[in-house]
Amino acid sequence: MSNHLLKYLLILFMATAAAPTQAQQQPLKRExxxxxxxxxxxxxxxxxxxxxxxxxxxxxxxxxxxxxxxxxxxxxxxxxxxxxxxxxxxxxxxxxxxxxxxxxxxxxxxxxxxxxxxxxxxxxxxxxxxxxxxxxxxxxxxxxxxxxxxxxxxxxxxxxxxxxxxxxxxxxxxxxxxxxxxxxxxxxxxxxxxxxxxxxxxxxxxxxxxxxxxxxxxxxxxxxxxxxxxxxxxxxxxxxxxxxxxxxxxxxxxxxxxxxxxxxxxxxxxxxxxxxxxxxxxxxxxxxxxxxxxxxxxxxxxxxxxxxxxxxxxxxxxxxxxxxxxxxxxxxxxxxxxxxxxxxxxxxxxxxxxxxxxxxxxxxxxxxxxxxxxxxxxxxxxxxxxxxxxxxxYKYPALLPVMDWKKNEELEPPFSLKVRQTDRGVSLHWQHDQDVRFYVVYRFEKRNPPIWDLAFWKERKWEPFQPDLNSPATIVAKVFGTNTAFIDETPLDQGKYVYVVTALDRQQNESAPSHPVTLKYKY
Missing domain, CATH: 3.20.20.80 (Glycosidases)
Incomplete structure (x- = not known):
């Protein structure tokens, strides 16, 4: 497929994309x-x-x-x-x-x-x-x-x-x-x-x-x-x-x-x-x-x-x-x-x-x-x-708004995240050295860039995965801080998924994410 055709398809896609409705707008991360x-x-x-x-x-x-x-x-x-x-x-x-x-x-x-x-x-x-x-x-x-x-x-x-x-x-x-x-x-x-x-x-x-x-x-x-x-x-x-x-x-x-x-x-x-x-x-x-x-x-x-x-x-x-x-x-x-x-x-x-x-x-x-x-x-x-x-x-979960006047903790990200597929679902284990109120588990579906990303397909530059934590649509669960394990029982399609975990203090200030771990999910 020629570069000109790819560019034309991209322009056509963008031109015909409808403006988001109220329900389709970016969901709130905190509320x-x-x-x-x-x-x-x-x-x-x-x-x-x-x-x-x-x-x-x-x-x-x-x-x-x-x-x-x-x-x-x-x-x-x-x-x-x-x-x-x-x-x-x-x-x-x-x-x-x-x-x-x-x-x-x-x-x-x-x-x-x-x-x-x-x-x-x-x-x-x-x-x-x-x-x-x-x-x-x-x-x-x-x-x-x-x-x-x-x-x-x-x-x-x-x-x-x-x-x-x-x-x-x-x-x-x-x-x-x-x-x-x-x-x-x-x-x-x-x-x-x-x-x-x-x-x-x-x-x-x-x-x-x-x-x-x-x-x-x-x-x-x-x-x-x-x-x-x-x-x-x-x-x-x-x-x-x-x-x-x-x-x-x-x-x-x-x-x-x-x-x-x-x-x-x-x-x-x-x-x-x-x-x-x-x-x-x-x-x-x-x-x-x-x-x-x-x-x-x-x-x-x-x-x-x-x-x-x-x-x-x-x-x-x-x-x-x-x-x-x-x-x-x-x-x-x-x-x-x-x-x-x-x-x-x-x-x-x-x-x-x-x-x-x-x-x-x-x-x-x-x-x-x-x-x-x-x-x-x-x-x-x-x-x-x-x-x-x-x-x-309330289709997607939300974290609570932060009260800036309350005492905040300096949270380190969870570490040593391990992910594996089990009969019950995807099992996650991680470690953390601080007392926290909750952990947040995120899941991302790992896909190749779209076909019109010409620079990627030309040079095949594979950048390290950078999780975008702004959308609550990727939140799987909030886990109480006494636990450092979780089983994601969501029915998944076959493919690659990336998990990260963050920590929340009592005011729900959020740490940086753990290192991402990729799972190749099979039926």
């Missing part, structure tokens, strides 16, 4: 992708109260397997729904959502948190322990254990809307909640601490918060009760942040507040929204400030509104937060529970609503990922949401 797994009222897990430990474990492993297929790289699991514990604790009783009765231990004994943590890490996922900081009872009918904190310290609590909540204005309360969080941080190898949106209670019409006596006792120099309430919540967030950073500075601290901080009517720095219970004015949570002063590492505003919502438009809210992220990570909380179920707005029955939200978030600078509420809602596949994650938006 936070998570689901909330709610245990309160058995929303997501366990499926019901009183299940045996074996069934609980089976259920949770199934949940993780499904979300691994969905492309999730983190789970946010509720471990303290109402001053109780889904883990072994000397401070608070076992949760009723596990055994059916608060304080009743597992039989046979096991530690759900340790189990969930281990299973998440096996699948290459971060585990963020979700605490509800102030809720003490879930409903007015709650039966608490004799050693529940509401029995031991009744003076610490407010009764509002039939429920008990910790009184944020009492300094001892703040210290107690911090102690509960730090008990988990110190004893478990979690990746993050997570608070939800319940600070001061969501307001009930004509029902003031009964904290007059607390204000009189602890107001200090404050003359405005609302400012004092915000100070109380600030002190808790700062105290937890400082405590985590003093012990395990690599553990992330994130909060998921109500989606709107302030409406524009509340001040010129608010968003162009008319939401009913903004964090700043209704819940006394200055969530924007916590990002600004660096007390938290990430924020997940619950943007549970559709695109075009008249009171709080999705695009308006996300863009406002992106402009107020202050170099911290911003992940968008998505209302998967509304898809195909919200009777108020037909927009939630539009199968393109959630995909358009995902697409829109990816076009807005400073948005680093998404979190779905909740696990069960995604797994039920409303309007084919789960299918679209698997086939398009």
């Amino acid at each position: 936070f992708r998570a689901v909330w797994i709610a245990t309160v009222a058995n929303i997501d897990w366990p499926g019901q109260k009183g299940l045996s430990p074996a069934v609980q474990q089976q259920e949770f492993k199934y949940i993780l397997d499904e979300h691994q297929k969905n492309g999730m790289n983190a789970v946010i699991v509720q471990v303290r729904p109402a001053a109780d514990a889904l883990y072994r604790s000397k401070l608070e009783p076992w949760s009723e959502f596990l055994t059916g009765k608060q304080g009743l231990a597992m039989n046979p004994p096991y530690d759900p948190l340790q189990f969930m943590l281990d299973e998440a890490h096996k699948r290459g996922m971060e585990f963020h322990a979700w605490f509800n900081p102030y809720r003490a009872t879930f409903d007015a009918k709650a039966e608490v254990a004799p050693n529940h904190i509401t029995k031991r310290k009744p003076e610490w609590f407010l009764k509002y809307d039939g429920k008990l909540l910790f009184n944020p204005g009492i300094p001892e309360v703040r210290q107690y909640i911090t102690n509960v969080v730090m008990d988990v941080v110190n004893r478990y190898d979690i990746d993050g601490v997570h608070f939800d949106d319940y600070f001061y209670p969501y307001p009930v019409a004509n029902t003031p918060i009964p904290d007059e006596d607390t204000y009189a006792a602890y107001k200090g120099l404050f003359t405005n009760k609302n400012d004092w309430r915000r100070y109380n919540v600030d002190e808790l967030i700062k105290g937890v942040s400082d405590s985590i950073n003093a012990v395990k500075p690599y553990v992330k601290f994130g909060i998921s507040p109500f989606g709107v901080w302030k409406n524009l009517a509340d001040g010129p720095d608010g968003s162009a929204t008319r939401a009913g219970a903004p964090s700043y004015t209704a819940l006394y949570a200055d969530t924007r400030k916590w990002m600004q002063v660096g007390w938290i590492d990430y924020l997940v505003p619950q943007v549970y509104w559709h695109i075009g919502n008249p009171a709080a438009d999705y695009k308006t809210v996300v863009e406002w937060w992106a402009q107020n992220a202050f170099q911290r990570h911003l992940y968008v909380g998505l209302g998967a529970y509304k898809v195909a179920s919200d009777p108020t707005y037909p927009e939630w029955h539009d199968p393109t609503q959630m995909p358009r939200q995902l697409q829109l978030s990816r076009t807005i600078p400073h948005v680093n990922g998404s979190v779905f509420f909740s696990s069960k809602s995604v797994m039920s596949n409303p309007n084919n949401l789960q299918d679209s994650l698997r086939s398009s938006y």
Whole structure:
């Protein structure tokens, strides 16, 4: 074939190649992708109260397997729904959502948190322990254990809307909640601490918060009760942040507040929204400030509104937060529970609503990922949401975004990579001399250059293989850092494949790759 003909074919190919569609564009190498797994009222897990430990474990492993297929790289699991514990604790009783009765231990004994943590890490996922900081009872009918904190310290609590909540204005309360969080941080190898949106209670019409006596006792120099309430919540967030950073500075601290901080009517720095219970004015949570002063590492505003919502438009809210992220990570909380179920707005029955939200978030600078509420809602596949994650938006795995302000490790690449074909698949073994959080296994199909690469075919210059780690399409797996072996069970065509392995620290900074190893795969 003449050089002129080769050049003509190359030009023709390039001219007729279509521009990439949204789904065909370069997939993201880094993005936070998570689901909330709610245990309160058995929303997501366990499926019901009183299940045996074996069934609980089976259920949770199934949940993780499904979300691994969905492309999730983190789970946010509720471990303290109402001053109780889904883990072994000397401070608070076992949760009723596990055994059916608060304080009743597992039989046979096991530690759900340790189990969930281990299973998440096996699948290459971060585990963020979700605490509800102030809720003490879930409903007015709650039966608490004799050693529940509401029995031991009744003076610490407010009764509002039939429920008990910790009184944020009492300094001892703040210290107690911090102690509960730090008990988990110190004893478990979690990746993050997570608070939800319940600070001061969501307001009930004509029902003031009964904290007059607390204000009189602890107001200090404050003359405005609302400012004092915000100070109380600030002190808790700062105290937890400082405590985590003093012990395990690599553990992330994130909060998921109500989606709107302030409406524009509340001040010129608010968003162009008319939401009913903004964090700043209704819940006394200055969530924007916590990002600004660096007390938290990430924020997940619950943007549970559709695109075009008249009171709080999705695009308006996300863009406002992106402009107020202050170099911290911003992940968008998505209302998967509304898809195909919200009777108020037909927009939630539009199968393109959630995909358009995902697409829109990816076009807005400073948005680093998404979190779905909740696990069960995604797994039920409303309007084919789960299918679209698997086939398009989360088709390829992603590493988590790096938090530059956190301590980073200087990682050497793994070495002595060995690859061989076995009956089970391709077996990989490597070595490494450092403690790492995960290893990443990449696989490349080794092919000859295209026919129009005239210089190559003329001179036959075989350059050493240079792995391109920018595309997540080549990622085979994330392996927890205690393992230095993996079996790639992917069905492969006959041919040559190249493997490399990299190391990740706790912030998922990535090392250089190991030396590449080529395998000639045969049937």
